[in-house]
Amino acid sequence: SMKTEPRIQPTPSELDILQILWSRGPSTVREIHEVMSESKDLGYTSALKLLQIMTTKGLVTRTEEQRAHVYEAALPAEKTKQQMAADVLQRVFRGSASQLMQHALSGKRSSKKEIEEIRRLLDEYEGKLP
Numbered sequence: 001s002m003k004t005e006p007r008i009q010p011t012p013s014e015l016d017i018l019q020i021l022w023s024r025g026p027s028t029v030r031e032i033h034e035v036m037s038e039s040k041d042l043g044y045t046s047a048l049k050l051l052q053i054m055t056t057k058g059l060v061t062r063t064e065e066q067r068a069h070v071y072e073a074a075l076p077a078e079k080t081k082q083q084m085a086a087d088v089l090q091r092v093f094r095g096s097a098s099q100l101m102q103h104a105l106s107g108k109r110s111s112k113k114e115i116e117e118i119r120r121l122l123d124e125y126e127g128k129l130p
Contacts, residue, residue: 021073028068
């Protein structure tokens with residue numbers, strides 16, 4: 001059956017935690033909290049609470065090692081970013097990739113390097129078209 005699993009969009013704070021897990025790999029609450037508190041004022045218990053919510057949502061998985069809980073991102077970065085981009089594309093731009101692109105580029109100064117990369121990607125996708 002083509003039943004689509006309910007996709008849960010991570011909140012900004014949850015995304016911060018996912019970014020840490022993607023770059024560091026499986027981590028304890030203490031490790032996650034240490035990284036987060038470098039950039040924002042977030043208490044240990046708040047980090048723990050966030051991770052508990054994320055476990056319930058299925059965004060992270062938790063295993064117990066040496067009496068400490070180790071958390072891991074449930075999905076790889078690529079998959080999550082793809083889902084979030086697809087979601088924004090549908091909800092905000094009614095499926096128009098060119099509109100999304102236009103707004104993304106007009107909103108901030110993109111470097112020459114980034115524009116070249118976008119052009120390369122477009123050529124690549126075009127090459128895959130039937």
